[in-house]
Amino acid sequence: MTWFDVGLTALKVVIIQMMILNIAPLLIWVERKGCAYIQDRRGPNRATILGLRLGGLFHALADVVKLITKADSENREVSRPLFILAPLIAVFISLITVAIVPFTEPLVLGNFTFNLQIADLSAGLLYVLAFSSLAVYALLLAGWSSGGNFSLIGALRAASQMVSYEISMGLSVVAIFMVGGSFRLGDLVAIQGENPFDWFIVKLPIAFILFFTALFAETNRLPFDLPEGESELTAGYHTEYSSMRFAMFFMGEYIHITVGSLLITMLFLGGWNLPYVSTEWLRSHSSYALEIIWVGAALFHVVIGAYLIRHYVRRRGFWGDARDREGLVFGIPALFAGLALGAAYIVPKTILLPWWVGPVTVFGIQMGVVLAKTLFFCWVFIWVRWTLPRFRYDQLMRLGWKSLLPLALANIVLTGVMVLYG
Amino acid sequence: MTLNGLGLFILFAFALLLAGGMIALSSVLGRQKPSAGHLIPYECGIDPVAKPRHRLHVKFFLIAVIFIIFDVEVVFLYPWAVVFRDFVARGEGLFVFLEMMIFLGVLVIGLLYLWGRGALEWEE
Numbered sequence: 001m002t003w004f005d006v007g008l009t010a011l012k013v014v015i016i017q018m019m020i021l022n023i024a025p026l027l028i029w030v031e032r033k034g035c036a037y038i039q040d041r042r043g044p045n046r047a048t049i050l051g052l053r054l055g056g057l058f059h060a061l062a063d064v065v066k067l068i069t070k071a072d073s074e075n076r077e078v079s080r081p082l083f084i085l086a087p088l089i090a091v092f093i094s095l096i097t098v099a100i101v102p103f104t105e106p107l108v109l110g111n112f113t114f115n116l117q118i119a120d121l122s123a124g125l126l127y128v129l130a131f132s133s134l135a136v137y138a139l140l141l142a143g144w145s146s147g148g149n150f151s152l153i154g155a156l157r158a159a160s161q162m163v164s165y166e167i168s169m170g171l172s173v174v175a176i177f178m179v180g181g182s183f184r185l186g187d188l189v190a191i192q193g194e195n196p197f198d199w200f201i202v203k204l205p206i207a208f209i210l211f212f213t214a215l216f217a218e219t220n221r222l223p224f225d226l227p228e229g230e231s232e233l234t235a236g237y238h239t240e241y242s243s244m245r246f247a248m249f250f251m252g253e254y255i256h257i258t259v260g261s262l263l264i265t266m267l268f269l270g271g272w273n274l275p276y277v278s279t280e281w282l283r284s285h286s287s288y289a290l291e292i293i294w295v296g297a298a299l300f301h302v303v304i305g306a307y308l309i310r311h312y313v314r315r316r317g318f319w320g321d322a323r324d325r326e327g328l329v330f331g332i333p334a335l336f337a338g339l340a341l342g343a344a345y346i347v348p349k350t351i352l353l354p355w356w357v358g359p360v361t362v363f364g365i366q367m368g369v370v371l372a373k374t375l376f377f378c379w380v381f382i383w384v385r386w387t388l389p390r391f392r393y394d395q396l397m398r399l400g401w402k403s404l405l406p407l408a409l410a411n412i413v414l415t416g417v418m419v420l421y422g
Numbered sequence: 423m424t425l426n427g428l429g430l431f432i433l434f435a436f437a438l439l440l441a442g443g444m445i446a447l448s449s450v451l452g453r454q455k456p457s458a459g460h461l462i463p464y465e466c467g468i469d470p471v472a473k474p475r476h477r478l479h480v481k482f483f484l485i486a487v488i489f490i491i492f493d494v495e496v497v498f499l500y501p502w503a504v505v506f507r508d509f510v511a512r513g514e515g516l517f518v519f520l521e522m523m524i525f526l527g528v529l530v531i532g533l534l535y536l537w538g539r540g541a542l543e544w545e546e
Contacts, residue, residue, distance in 0.1 A: 005425060013432045017440075068444075071453035073460040088441045095437035099430060118433050119426040126500065148463035149472060156482050163489040170496035177503035239464050244448030248441065394544035397485075401542045405492070405533065409526060412499070416522070419507060420515045 013118055020098055024254040025060035027378055032059070034379070035386045051322020052329060063247075070243040077147020078240065086142035087245045090252035093135045097128050097259050102186045104272050104366040105279060109356050116367075117186075124183035128263065129170060132218065136162045138252065139220075139227065139237045146240035154236025157393065158220060158227030164400040165217035165224075171408035172210035175415040176200055176267055185263075189271030196275045201268040206411040208268045210404055215260045217400070219253055222385040226393050261377035262370070269373050272366035282365060286358035289365060291345075298341035305335025484541055495529050 029044075033056060036043025044056035052058075074083065102117040121127055136159050143155020179200065180188040192199045201208045217224040228236030238249045265271060273279070282289055308331030317324060391399070463470050502522055509518040536542060 001425065001428065006428065009425065009429045010432050013429065013436050017433075017436055021440075068448050069451050069453075070448075071456060071460070072449050073456060075463045076461045077463050084445060088438075088445060091441040091444070092437045095440065096430075096433055099433050118429040121426055144475070146463070147475070149465065149470065149476075151463075152475065152478075156478060160482050160485040160489075163493075164485060167489065167492045167496060170493065171499070174496070174499050174503045177500065178506045181504060181507040183500075183504060234464065234466070243452050244444050248444060397542065397544050402537070406530075409530060409533075412503075412526065413523065416506070416519050419510055420519055 008114075009118070012116060016098060016101075016103070016116070016118060017095060020095065020255055020258055021251075023258045023375075023378070024251050025064070027254045027257065027382070028063070028250070029057055029060050030379065031382045031385070032056070034382050038383075038386045048322075052326055053323060054326075067247045068244050072245060073240070073242040075147060075240060079145045079147070082141045082145035083240075084245070086138050086145065087241070087248035087252075089141065090135065090138035091248045091255070093131055093138065094252040094255040094259065097131050097256075098262070100124050100127050100185060101259070101262050101266065102189070102271075103370055104363050105186075107359055107363045109359060120184070120186070122184060124185055125173060125177075125188075125263075125267075126183055128259075129173070132256070132259075133162075133166055135218075135252070135256070138249070142241070142249070143237035146237070148240050150233045150235070150239045151237050154227045154233045154239070157233075158237055161217055161220075161224065161226060161396060161400070164397060165214040165404070168210050168400065168404040168408045169214035169218065171405070171412065172207045172214065173267070175204050175207040175411050178412070178415050178419055179203065185266045185271070189266055189273070192270040192273065194270070194273040194276055194278045196270070199268060199270040199273075204268075204411075204415065206407065206414070208264075210408050210411065211267070212264065213404060215264070216381070216384070217396075219256045219260060219381075221253075221257070221381055223388040223391050224396060225390060226396055257378055257381050258374065261374045261381070264377050265370055265373040272370050274365075274369055279362070279366075282362045283358065286361045287353070290353075290357065290361045291349075293361070293365070294341065294345055298338050298345065301334045301338030301341060303338075305331045305333075305338055307331075308334065481544065488536060488541065491532070492529070498525070 033043040044059040045053055047053070047056065047058040047062040049058055074080065099118040100121050102115065102120070104116055107114040107116075119127075139158040139162070140155050143151040143153075143158070146152070176188065177183065180191050182188060182191075188200075196202065216222075220227050226236075227233075228238070233239070238246055241249065274282075308327040312324070312327030312331060315324070315327070465471070499522070502518070506515070506518060509515050
């Protein structure tokens with residue numbers, strides 16, 4: 001192990017962590033804006049920088065500034081070390097579960113191999129299951145140390161809900177291990193291949209439903225957000241929290257959603273595989289792929305730029321302040337970027353590209369496919385939250401123990417028969 | 423230390439620093455003087471009626487115990503599930519499958535017993 005390895009590993013950790021961390025504020029924005037449009041409102045659109053709103057995206061920034069400058073409130077019943085430890089655990093656990101996720105196939109450049117994965121453990125998914133089950137400590141400690149009745153009831157609900165659904169989640173992946181024969185996410189993705197009918201969402205639909213449902217309960221999202229049911233418990237286990245400590249529970253939740261969506265992508269949706277496009281085909285035709293992406297990006301920028309400029313022309317003087325110029329500020333650079341890309345299209349056509357462009361293009365495409373699938377599932381999480389009503393607690397436990405658990409056991413038997421005679 | 427261990431070590435250090443840094447930054451930048459209202463546990467504006475950490479419903483304890491039984495079961499299933507395909511390929515699949523069915527059957531009987539005794543009921 002050389003210093004180069006150490007530096008490369010540190011770089012990988014920073015890249016992956018920054019990606020996961022930056023999806024969290026983006027998801028909060030999508031959540032607020034998405035719920036607004038589902039409820040026929042406009043959503044956040046007031047925070048501005050130099051009069052530019054960016055569709056309310058600056059609210060995420062404003063929230064961080066606000067939360068970090070608020071007082072850390074602690075009531076007299078609080079047991080302080082545990083009270084501070086709880087949000088720390090929530091963020092820590094959700095950040096480290098991403099370690100074994102391979103975002104792409106290894107990038108091979110000559111005799112140098114770059115694998116965008118922090119640790120390629122043979123235990124793979126077991127690592128994720130083991131660490132994500134520790135997340136229950138964050139909620140339990142938060143509720144216990146807060147010294148409020150709402151917090152304590154919320155924490156108890158959270159703990160028994162999470163442990164109940166963890167069993168169904170653990171049993172649902174048994175079916176995947178039986179068909180896939182490995183704990184490594186990379187192996188499981190490779191076995192699914194590029195044919196969508198071989199993906200585990202089609203082969204093992206019951207396992208997918210179980211995993212997906214259990215994930216909602218594990219992340220404490222609606223329809224299973226009983227631990228923080230506002231109408232009964234104010235805010236559940238984080239009632240007594242304020243400032244950044246409060247925000248850390250939410251960060252943990254959103255990172256958990258992101259990692260959960262990544263796992264669904266890898267386990268059930270073929271990971272980095274495009275439907276019917278094999279990696280070998282991509283590798284041998286990487287110049288085509290590059291050209292398609294190039295032209296696509298140029299067209300995309302031109303269309304966005306033209307739309308924003310048209311928007312500016314039609315709504316000129318509507319607000320009477322800096323907001324009017326928003327269309328121009330973003331439209332003109334987008335248009336010119338598109339035109340420049342279009343003009344530069346001549347580059348890949350005429351010049352002989354260096355040999356490393358092909359593998360890097362394939363790497364980028366696989367990364368894009370994984371992120372697209374992941375973000376789609378993140379959106380499904382938000383979509384479900386604003387569509388379904390909340391369960392009652394006895395219904396929640398009945399669903400967990402009396403429906404999902406027998407279904408998960410039956411699924412193992414079914415999958416066993418399928419593997420034996422299929 | 424292997425490369426995997428190194429990756430995990432750096433990741434753990436990074437995550438711990440980040441989480442700790444956020445708490446530290448918030449306590450440095452936040453308002454320092456709590457008011458009298460901060461000191462009372464929140465109960466919708468009135469003074470707390472009941473002391474916190476009072477006696478709790480035994481259901482929660484029961485769920486925890488049942489969880490341990492079934493979670494250990496899941497752990498026993500994992501190694502079997504991973505090698506199951508290899509056994510099928512070697513033609514010993516049916517034997518291995520039936521063995522695990524006996525194990526699962528015992529646990530299903532346990533689940534049915536709990537179900538029958540009302541351990542999973544939440545309605546009073």
